[in-house]
Amino acid sequence: MPIRHCIVHLIDKKPDGSAAVLHARDSELAESQAMENLLADLNESYNAKQGKAWGFFHEESGAYPFSGWLKEYQDGGRDFTAFTRQAVEHLQKLMEESNLSIGGHVLFAHYQQGMTDYLAIALLHHSEGVTVTDALDVAPARHLDLGQLHLAARINLSEWQNNQQSKQYISFIKGKNGKKVSDYFRDFIGCQEGIDPPSETRTLLKAFSDFVESEDLAEEQAREKTKTLVDYASTQAKLGEPITLQELSGLIDEERPRAFYEHIRNKDYGLSPEIPPDKRTLSQFQRFTGRAEGLSISFEAHLLGSKVEYDEGRDMLIIRQLPTQLKDQLKRRKED
Structure with a gap:
């Protein structure tokens, strides 16, 4: 995972309503094993998060200036440090206006995964713990608590640049139960929701159920194809990657790799070519099937x-x- 640029700034803001104080770093972080480990752990924690939303930028404006700054950086008009400095100053302003927010370390990381460029932004906090020193003493120790990641976003820079029609090149963590504590962070990115992962995943599973029924498959074949779908979708969710319909179709039926894909297109389910998987919806999907003496019964477990x-x-x-x-x-x- 090559890291192109990475920097951390600090916004010091207490929950008592006091003003937010910015401590901005004036240069990028040097490449190191610690930096690579941090980004790998951050991605793992982010991918495992439930309740993420997918969307795209609002049109650039005074209220949503972030995309304009990012484009200027992408076009070479400003360096990474200057871009993140302007962005974090804007975040500081929004944070001061939000009575629900507290400060933290703001990480910006531009990295490459495969052939795709990403920008990760996360507000990180420390937890207090203990460690055993080389002298075998027990001492207090602070560490970044990535398990408590509540404000973070990831922008697929390659898709943003190359697919102007996409509505899912940004993912971000949504506040639980609609809490407004994360609204200012979403507004900082300037993101609006474009795709509902649970709904899209449910539609995909409905399309698959219809496909299995239309093919009149034997019970064992139906179970195998169901397992293939769930395994692939779960792997994509773990990697933080979308389900690609054409790839999934090829896995479901290697002899007719476009059969499921054509079924989806012909029936007009309205699915996007790539779908962000929802793990909770996937976990509920299992089929009970049985045949005997002219009777065939098949239904999804959640029913x-x-x-x-x-x-x-x-x-x-x-x-x-x-x-x-x-x-x-x-x-x-x-x-x-």
Whole structure:
């Protein structure tokens, strides 16, 4: 993971309403193993975070100036240190206006992963701990607490530059339960939400269920394809990367690598070519299937207890809200 530029500034702001004080670094951080370890740990913590949102920049304006500064840096009009200094001064101003915010170390890192350039921005805090010294004494020690990462964003610089129609080149951590504590940080980036990962993931899983049903697959084949989808999507979520529909289609059916992709396009599910996976939605997806003597039953695990009820004592399944197509067939049969 080559690090192109990296710097840390400090905004000292207490939760007592006192003014925020900026301590800005005047030069980039030198390359080091510690810096590489920090960025790797930051990415791991960020990727594992639930409740991230994906979006794109507001149009540049006085209220949302960040994208203009970033473009100037990308175009070579200003160096990385000057860009981050102006950005952190803007963050300091927004932080002072927010009564819910406290200060911290502000990390800016421009790095490359594969062929893609990213800019990571995170507000970091310390935790107090203990360590054992070389003399075997126990001593207090402070460390960056990446497990408590609440304000952070990652911008896919390559996609921002090369795909003007994209609405998902920025990801950021959303406040839990709609807390406004993170709103000022989102406004600092100048980001608006463009894609709803849970909704997109649910639509993808619905498309997959329809595909499996339309292919009339054997039970074992259906289970294998389900496992392929969940494994791939979970891996992408762990890496912080989107699900690519064409890649997924090729994994689901190697002999017909475009079959699932064409199914999605022909049925017009409205899915983007790349989907940020939602881990919580994926964890709920599992199919119960069974066939016997002309009877075939298949449903998703999350329906158990709501639309589908299992009565073990009477060896029965109770199904509520039958599919319209099935009801129409039953009605026609009754009329006949």
